[in-house]
Amino acid sequence: MPDSSKRPPRLILASSSRYRRELLERLRVPFDVIVPAIDETPRAGETPEMTALRLAEVKARAVAAGLAGDERTLVIGSDQVATYDGHQIGKPGSHEKALTQLQGMRGREVLFHSAICLFDSRSADAQTVDVVTRVRFRDLPDAALDAYLRAETPYDCAGSAKAEGLGIALLDAIESDDPTALIGLPLIALTRMLLAACYPLLGAR
Known part of the structure; x- marks a missing residue:
């Protein structure tokens, strides 16, 4: 019988995002995907960083x-929250809402908080970090x-x-310590x- 102590831990991605799944595949490690059933509504008084970190964990x-x-x-x-001028930006879900988002962000700097949590089921240890990406959008016309x-x-x-x-x-510029963070899963x-x-x-x- 194989020695289970020598096997690496099972790895699970808790996400419905195909982008995060594709990013994790870059590491060439076996993993499963389980979609968590949680309420992702930001809480009153939460900063974007707090929201992203809380939801990731x-x-x-x-x-x-x-x-x-x-x-x-x-x-x-993992969870990502975008913000500019104090406004949190979520997934638009429709063409009309997406256009409104882009209109509001053009010519502005937008912060993307990409939080990640690695939770160990045996020790209950949770490693968490928020990776911030600064993105400056070009001032482009509606068309x-x-x-x-x-x-x-x-x-x-x-x-x-x-x-x-x-x-x-x-985009006019991207500033980040981790080029994968903006896509949704900070691999570094x-x-x-x-x-x-x-x-x-x-x-x-």
């Missing part, structure tokens, strides 16, 4: 709470914004723009957490 803990057995599992929760939205339909993205795709044409922060949790990335223990 709540997602991870919610999935961990539903696991059966005593197998050590590392659960990844250009409308054309972009019809070409890429980014209605499931906070901020209504896919920086990894055609949405880069809307995550790999740091996985190594701290003794997960064998690249064969390391």
